[in-house]
Amino acid sequence: MPTIRIDDEVYELLQRKAQPFVDTPNSVLRRELGLTDEPAQARQERRTNAPGELASLLKAGLLTVGEELVWKRRQATHRAVVTADGWLELEDGRPFETPSGAARALSGYEVNGWRNWGRARDGVRLSSLRDQL
Known part of the structure; x- marks a missing residue:
């Protein structure tokens, strides 16, 4: 993903428009620019x-x-279910082929979904499960 640099004044504006513990700078910009909530990658x-x-x-x-x-993130817990074809389906119904794609859609930035998503029943991370293959 490209990196952009913004000045303090722009950053402060983004912070004022953000919902605490929900929005990222990317999600605020998407909303302000009239883009869909679902990035092109999703x-x-x-x-x-x-x-x-x-x-x-x-x-x-x-x-x-x-x-x-x-x-589980700071103030939010995200949930998904595993579909029959091995995809993740988020609570809002959006399907993702990869754990990282689902995490990126929720966070607005690159995230290693294999390390962050875990089974709800025991907390075992997907990366640990993959290591068992």
Whole structure:
């Protein structure tokens, strides 16, 4: 993702328009510019019919269809479920082929979803499950 530099005055304006613990500078800019809440990357992922990155964990029995995943952040807990084709479906219904794609959509910046998402039932991270393959 490209990096942009902004001055203090612009940053303060973004902070005033942000919802605490919800918005990122990116989400505020998207709203102010009249862009959809769903970035192009998420729309692109939705269009593919390929199995998701969690398919191998399903096949190995390390995850189950409909299993809940959680990502606990400072003041927010995000939830997703595992679909039959190995995708993650967020609470708002948006599907993502990759854990990192889902995390990026929620945070507004690059995130390693394998390290952040975990099974709700026991907290085991997806990266630990993948290491068991």
